[in-house]
Amino acid sequence: MKWKIFQTLLWFSILSSPVFAETLYVFVPSSTSPKVMQDNMTALCPNIDVVVFGRGADFRKQLTDSPPDAVLSLSTVIEKSTNFKSVLIGLQNGSADEKYVLAGVDKAPDIASISEKKIGVVDLLGRNPMKDYISELFSAPVKLKSVTKQEDLLPLLSFGAADAIFVPERIFNEIKSKTQLNLVSTPLDIKVGLARAGFSGGKVKENIAKCIESFNNSLNESLGVEKWKSQ
């Protein structure tokens, strides 16, 4: 009798445990707080274990220590990872990438002298890989002032800690709406990919894919996209 009770309890705990929940790690710099983003995603996808990271370093560490089934991040981050292949790509105005600008105070930053300037960026890849990546984009060595959060880019300019910031044009517009500093941008011939979903080994987990495709306008906006498309 006791053995039957034990068996029943054991089966109950196995069946009710979240052991088999698929995991999704998210790292997309945004003005929306990671907690709010995670709560919203979890509400839409209750069967997925969603973790939203506010800092690149935490994301990278957890990716190594406890790899998830899928990641949602900017294309740059996914392309640099060895284990995740893009399956879903985010679109904005029908495009999978967006224009970037250099922005400064009072004067449009001069690209010709970029190697002499300190450029503020949100860290995506870690100190050395980020430096290499940005230098590659500009085809010139660049001195970086990295911040962990998107909202820390404005203080870089307010306090003169950076000469300019390198941001998507839509983020520049967002920052400009928050400040009365005379922010001026230099358009660039640089486009960087929007957020995308990468699956471990390229193996699509249908539940996660459906979850991402079900994101509402507000959530997509916080990720910088309008909709998702299969690659």
Next chain:
Amino acid sequence: MEISIIKTMNLMMKKFFSLLFFLVFSSVVYASDSKPNVLVLTANGEAFTKVVSGMTVELEEDINFNKLFIEKNTSTKEIDKAITTTTPKLIVLVGNSSIKSYMEYQKNNPKKSFPPSLAVSALFVDKLVTKLKNTIGIRYEIPAVTSIVNLRSVMSKPIKKVGVVYREWMTNLIVENQKYCTPEGIELVSYILPNKDSDMTDKLKNGIETLLKKGVDALWVVNDNTLLNGNTLSSAWLPTIGSKDIPVIVGIEPLLASNLNFGTFAVFPDHYALGSQAASVIGEIMDDDWNIEGREIEQPLSVKKMINIAVMTKKGIPFKSEKLSEMDHVITQ
């Protein structure tokens, strides 16, 4: 003949493996020695741990971090031993007690030359670094402009004039903050009090009333425990502000409690991000061959933002609900 060939081969194998062992061993030693050392003097405590964590995670591939925990009985001899043993390229001073201990160490060793040091997560860093040789820092106090711009972004009504009451010793800080606020279209309206006064609470009350009469859109409360304590809260701040629809920016979380009906918006340091900022500074110094000449003290870049919409609603202070998702924490009750 065969025996001599075998003996020769054995000898050659022995020499080969000895050489291989030497190369492997020396390359391991070389690899671990090739990373520069940074000594971190830090006190115990959650905030300091976050700072150190944020700093080391960014740089652990490039730098060996050695920590010395500073406690009440930590002697300058221990600091000396840590420096002699690790020969750091740079010393990071985390917290006021670390700075104080290192100050004593420098004072006790006037003839020594010191590696550059970076002071972080400590009050009044800008004053303290002037008393240390070869030292720069990152400020801990959040500039008013950071707090006000963040408040403004969530408010429905304009924030153009912000009042602050302060004691005379803070004058330089207030003037500097006014300078940063001006380009943001913010007037920091100040009211100065003497450093000491037997009637401080009454003078404080008078100061707050004066600012309110000047039509300030918000109040910025500085972390000065002479002006902000249980007595001044109940005798000056609360009776004067009352239920007026004026947002109050505070610098510590407990002042945001709904039952106080006082603070409506709080901004305080993000310790982990402060560590990341320190890492960024260390990286720059490393790239500059460990030279800090010409570097200035930095302002803290990253903050945590909290808002109490229960108090805001109670006081009739309109806010933009769509901006609440940008807050780190929203108090709703």
